[in-house]
Amino acid sequence: DAMVIQNPRYQVTQFGKPVTLSCSQTLNHNVMYWYQQKSSQAPKLLFHYYDKDFNNEADTPDNFQSRRPNTSFCFLDIRSPGLGDAAMYLCATSRGALGELFFGEGSRLTVL
């Protein structure tokens, strides 16, 4: 059974139209991460939550926001998607900062 579930698997949006990607987990892990992976590139950490504490990477654009209403759920909001935001977005969880990461299957975003 999938332990980190991302929805939707595929999202098509128009330039500038806000989009929300969701991630849920059944592992009760306290750390949740969002990575952006562009074609043929390494996953790049956007931000993570350690419990309720939000940690933004220095080079993550302001266009990207996140919410974690409870332990199980985490959302990625892209306020005004540009063509350069087309990518696979990967959610991951871990128990503690040094624990093994468990990844979801990813949400592929297309921007028209």
Added chain:
Amino acid sequence: GEDVEQSLFLSVREGDSSVINCTYTDSSSTYLYWYKQEPGAGLQLLTYIFSNMDMKQDQRLTVLLNKKDKHLSLRIADTQTGDSAIYFCAETLRNQGGKLIFGQGTELSVKP
């Protein structure tokens, strides 16, 4: 600095051994990981090695770590067509709360 590098492509014949190489720069690494990504899917943890080890074997997988040269390798014995995927090397940084830094991935192609 933090940088993880891998060669981009590797092609082998079914039944041969595959060796995927990775170099990293940050000496504060605690764990080093190998992840596998199949087309359109998330990342699957294959194996990991703690930075005070020099070798780890897990069935067909052998990880070698040369800490002096900051070189990590993954050997897959008896490579099968199902091993065709992108393999990512990654390191966690002790001094950055366990942040995971990925290499750009090596695409392994297994020919029958």
